[in-house]
Amino acid sequence: MVILNEEERVALRSIPANKSLLGRAAATLAVVAGLMASLLTGIADAHGSTTDPPSRNYGCWQRWGSDFQNPTMAQQDPMCWQAWQADTNAMWNWNGLYRENVAGNHQGVIPNGQLCSGGRTGGTRYAALDNPGPWKTVTKPRQFTLTVTDQARHGADYLRVYVTKQGYDATTTPLGWNHLDLVATTGRYAPAGQYQVAVNAGSRTGRHVVFVIWQASHMDQSYYFCSDVVFQ
Template sequence: MRTRNLIFAVIAALAAAFTAVVLVPPGPAAAHGNVVSPASRNYGCFERWGSDFQNPAMATQDPMCWQAWQADPNAMWNWNGLYREGVAGQHETVIPDGQLCSAGHTESGRYNAMDVTGDWKATSIGNAFTVSLFDGARHGADYIRVYVSKAGYNPVTTALKWSDLQLVTTVPNTPAAQWTRQLSNGVQQDIPVSVSGRSGRALVYTIWQASHSDQSYYFCSDVNFGGTTSPSPSTPTSPSPSTSPSPSTSPSTSTPPVNGSCAGTHTVTSQWSGGYQGEIKILAGSTAIKSWTVTLTYPGASPIAQVWNASLTTNGNSVQATNVSYNGSVAAGATTSFGFLASGSPTTPTVTCAATT
């Protein structure tokens, strides 16, 4: 009897485990992409405010981003997930007029705020410019189509319709290995675009048909024709906490010299009643590093409740943060960072950094 009961218990446990596995919804893909120059609406909002997204100054300095952050912060954190599946090339049928910037209210409406008309921050460009599309998962492209809104269309006052667009450039089937730039955290296609006689506000609309499946990406980039130079091709700055591409690393001129392989600095970027947001910046020494570990030692229990761009282990008053796959490699003298949300009043920990070179 004991043996039979044991067998039944094992079977029940296996069945429960199987059910749990089956019912767990699949997580997001490791990485997707976006137009990083001229920055799309949600990527631009993340690039400008991702480390300071609760700053009330955004409401007056960047009101369209402010309304987007208030509507759904995940539209910015997941800046590389603005896509639809199963469109089968029928873009104008599947995506209704007025919803082009949200990919037809994709992802249960996460990106709806991208459709809101208003004075979005616009990139100044000339009549010859470059569209830079970042692909963090190296999907490649069946095709990429770049449109520019027609003369007379004003994105500040009018929601975008298909009839407002003019196709100006198409990139044919291009495997990821043939994209313009091969990066450590993905690939980037820099697409030259030329129009004539344009001035004033417009939208650049990009459709990226990824090659790995029927997955279509849609990006609205606000521009102002009349700039003297084109924006230089860009690469992503920081990823969302739950998705992919790598933070850019740039040489630091204000941080003191590093004693050892790396150094870490702690900064409070915003504060509110009952909590605050912080950033830890990692600076590589005179030798490039392959991975890093930052230890934060607090005077009391760790206040950290959420972290992005790092993996966290907490043990009492000590927190150990290690790089994730896309931001471990840092050039000599360059920086990367991770952010966090914490409870209570700001507390400054002791920060130590160790790295492999």
């Protein structure tokens, strides 16, 4: 599905109404060709996210990307609904939630309550991801394999995987560093389409948030992902 921004809508509206049918068709095709070129460029420049368990915005895109205007989302998936309403680009750009030049000082740069948006990276684009509420969960065993998908094959200096402490309630409390335990950290990964890490959640049960930092290798670029899970 191609979503037109305002500039693109204006371009289509600006095609003179008095053009011949053939002329209007040719002009419309020219605009569409430009849109496709832009879309392909966006894919080439894409980045990545945690895809298993899915990050909040990747999950929203996965479930609703082809049906994002469906009003039943408000009842069936209210947290995705509020995120789509706040800024559709948070889902269309599910692979772009990163900050640059953090220099490893993640806790100093990302404030409590803003971990899922990467400290409001991109202005307010991802801010809705910080909101507590009944985010859709996936069920995982306490020992599982986590997957980060890297569309641009940036490589990774490391992955850090945190899991919330027992008793934290993601439905009522924005995520803070004080809610997390570091459960896995890795070395470098050569550039590839996916990076995986074994995660052991210990004795945790019930609803939790898995928080991932992916430090890309091609430059000082840090990605931050929140995934909602239920441990059996």
